[in-house]
Structure formats: structure tokens, C-alpha cells
Amino acid sequence: MGLWIFLIILIYSFLKTTGEYETATRLSLIIMPLYSAIMMILGIDQNFTPLTMLVTLLLILVGIAIGLFQTRNVKVKISNEKDKLGLPKVKIKRGWYYLLGWIIIFIIGILVELFYGAEMDKTELSEKLIIEILRDISSIVMFTNKSSWFIWVLNVSSSWTYDTYLFLEYPKLRQYVVLHQRN
Numbered sequence: 001m002g003l004w005i006f007l008i009i010l011i012y013s014f015l016k017t018t019g020e021y022e023t024a025t026r027l028s029l030i031i032m033p034l035y036s037a038i039m040m041i042l043g044i045d046q047n048f049t050p051l052t053m054l055v056t057l058l059l060i061l062v063g064i065a066i067g068l069f070q071t072r073n074v075k076v077k078i079s080n081e082k083d084k085l086g087l088p089k090v091k092i093k094r095g096w097y098y099l100l101g102w103i104i105i106f107i108i109g110i111l112v113e114l115f116y117g118a119e120m121d122k123t124e125l126s127e128k129l130i131i132e133i134l135r136d137i138s139s140i141v142m143f144t145n146k147s148s149w150f151i152w153v154l155n156v157s158s159s160w161t162y163d164t165y166l167f168l169e170y171p172k173l174r175q176y177v178v179l180h181q182r183n
Contacts, residue, residue, distance in 0.1 A: 011133065023090070039152045044153070079091050
């Protein structure tokens, strides 16, 4: 029962943050996708087979499509708030398309895991959902949690597509992240 209550609280928190503006950070837009790419390469290297490469290619294409889908109705604004460097904060509101893309990635990850022979019950599925939500809302979980190579592939392809679109579409966001890199 405690697991389900925790899951409900996490889902509520995740849904709430998806509809709110969050301050853009170098951690979320640069470091985490780069870390995901490294983990993807290491994970694929350990599971290298022709089937793995084919699945990886398909997942990359699917991830790119999901990343583009997630950019629909994303909103970026320059806040009146200043950061510790005195720059106006740039905020991102991910929106419902981001959430729907996230759900699709989660489902695809479960399906790939089942394809590779995993068996799971409701409790395991709930635990996986908890971990994935925590990975999205907490960088600590992102960096400390071990994931399967195919989750990293989906994460890399969708997040890099999403972030690249944002940087191209919103030069102020790109400038904000670059200025923070220099200091």
C-alpha cells in the first residue's frame, strides 16, 4: 500500500511540474544528455550484437520522433527574476506533449524489456515507474540509478532532439546556457 501512495504522490508532483515554468539549467540541458550518451555507449558496448544494433537504430529514430513531438507547445520565457550571476532567468514550460512523449518512452522501454525476455508483475512495473519519474525530477537519481542500454538510447535520442530544437528555436535560451558555462 505504501508503494502505491508514494507512486501517486510522485505522479502528482510530476504532472504539476510539467505544467509549470522551470528555470533552465546547464545540468538539465547539457550535462544530463551528455551523461546519458556516455551511459548509452557503455551499455551498448556490453550488449553488442547485430540485434542490439538494429534495435538501437530503431530506438534512435523513435526517440528523435518523440523528442520532436515533445517540443510541441513548449514555452520558453525570460523571467524578471535574476540568477546568482545577475542574468535574467530563462524558464521552460514543458507542457502536455512532453508528458505524453515521456509516457510513450516509458511504455516503449517496458516493451523492449519484455521483448528481451523480462517478466514483470504490477509491483515491478510500479517500481520501474517510480524510478523513471524520480530520474526525470531528480538529477541525483539520474546519475546514481543503473538503467538498461535501451532506456539510455531512448533518453539520448529524445532529449538531444528536444534540447537541440529549444536551442535553435530560442536563441536567448542558448545564450543563457552558454553564459552560465563561461562563469
